[in-house]
Amino acid sequence: MTPIQAPFPATRLRRLRASAALRDLAQENHLSVKDLIWPVFVTDVPGADVEIASMPGVARRTLAGTVAAAEEAARLGIPAICLFPYTDPALKTEACEVAWDENNLVNRTIRAIKARVPEVAIMTDVALDPYNANGHDGLVRDGIILNDETNVALVKMALAQADAGADILGPSDMMDGRIGAMRAALEAAGHTNVAILSYAAKYASAFYGPFRDAVGASGALKGDKKTYQMNPANSDEALRLVARDLAEGADMVMVKPGMPYLDIVRRVKDAFGAPTYAYQVSGEYAMIEGAARAGWVNGDAVMLESLMAFRRAGCDGVLSYFAPRVARALAAR
Ligand code: PBG
DSSP: OOOOOOOTTTOOGGGGGSSHHHHHHHOOOOOOGGGEEEEEEEEOSTTOOSEETTEEEEEOBOHHHHHHHHHHHHHHTOOEEEEEEEOOGGGOBSSOGGGGOTTSHHHHHHHHHHHHOTTSEEEEEEOSGGGBTTOOSSOEETTEEOSHHHHHHHHHHHHHHHHHTOSEEEEOSOOTTHHHHHHHHHHHTTOTTOEEEEEEEEBOOGGGHHHHHHTTOTTTOOSOSTTTSBOTTOSHHHHHHHHHHHHHTOSEEEEESOGGGHHHHHHHHHHHOOOEEEEEOHHHHHHHHHHHHTTSSOHHHHHHHHHHHHHHHTOSEEEETTHHHHHHHHHTO
């Protein structure tokens, strides 16, 4: 697109910025409560439902507290919440069997939410790390993260979540071939309307630090996730991953982290035009909230500006720990 414009003074770009009304009319992008997915941490470990030190303002919730969060989402108009479990370390094993237990905490929470507020969409995390004695997203043998064996486990986990009533499955594991395997299994099981939001371009990022505290994975993790998560230096590879996951049956795709990777969002949206999401991850939340609490930035203003940046970059929606605060801030306008 080549904008045509007369030379100054016929063109004065400040004209459309001169009043709030004109600025509103000329605004290109909009942020709505309908663009938000709210990630929530759920636990049944006694005493663990406390604020997370590295994520001030975010607490782990009990099952009942998570149902209350879903009810709050419904009241605020937030379309979806995303569940992440903090698992009792005693339940973590190398085989990760709790991941596909139909009565694990996440699956019980899904059923409880669906019984109370069925209109709120529930997104899940499909990855083994909350249940894995060594903290990895996949099964580990002799220090190697196994791809194909992990896919078998992920399919069982995905089916259990779909059976419990999950609306959107979020494979965050970065194994090759898992989207196709899950989609085939969902179709075979009659779960034809369960959506897959693939964490297609997920980078091996230090911005996940506070999340690993929140789900209790920081201590468990042996080594790093660089053999499956992406190299932050790469961009073309993200397009190959997104193309692959869409071709395997993903309905929606995600770029993660968010704000440091908005160039990737723009490339993905332009290349495929698919429903595109990004995750404003725990470290991004912590930076904004930490600076706000120190009095260094205006927290609400920076929060809203950061989310508008996701929209401008091409995101259809954003996973953000700020979701309920954004909803309230937008409603107050
Ligand atoms: C793991 C998972 C991670 C996040 C979501 N799912 C962390 C990781 O890959 O180690 C990060 C979310 C955040 O930082 O807010 N399956």
